[in-house]
Amino acid sequence: MNLTSQVQRVKFLYKTILKLHRGLPLEIQSLGNNYVRDEFRRHKNCNPAEAQVFMTEWADYATKLAEQLGLRGPQQAKKLGVDLNEDALEKLRDEQIHQLYELMVAATGKDDEKNTNKKV
Incomplete structure (x- = not known):
């Protein structure tokens, strides 16, 4: 596949x-859009193997x-989102787990680490 068609596929996706x-519900539209923009920017110059996994x-x-x-x-529609199984979680790198946690905090407004350190 030539570079031009790859760029077109990325833009289309x-x-x-x-x-x-x-x-999506308005509350999470901007969160999702910002995340997608950031991920596509970060992977702009990745190697071909990473690009294939990214696109898939x-x-x-x-x-x-x-x-x-x-x-x-x-x-x-049906419920939005998909639960991650234990096998999928085990495959995540530390950076990905941190990103997932940050997304959860941004989406729910709940920060379990901060809440568990507070005394009632």
Whole structure:
């Protein structure tokens, strides 16, 4: 595959994900969009093997999100998101676990570390 078609595939996937995010509840749209922008920027110059994994994972995300949103949007769709199984969690690097935690804090406003250190 030549570089031009790869760039086109990346742009198409990026735009598709941002369009899908329009169907998310307003509270998490900007969080999702910012995360996608950051991830695509960070992987802009990755090696071909990483690029393949990156594209596969984000294409799977787009497919699952489209299925979850359905044709009628989030009000009529299935539950958004997918639970991570223990095997998937074990494969994550420390940096990825930290990112996942930061996303959880941003999405829920709950910071378990800070809350467990507080005395009632």
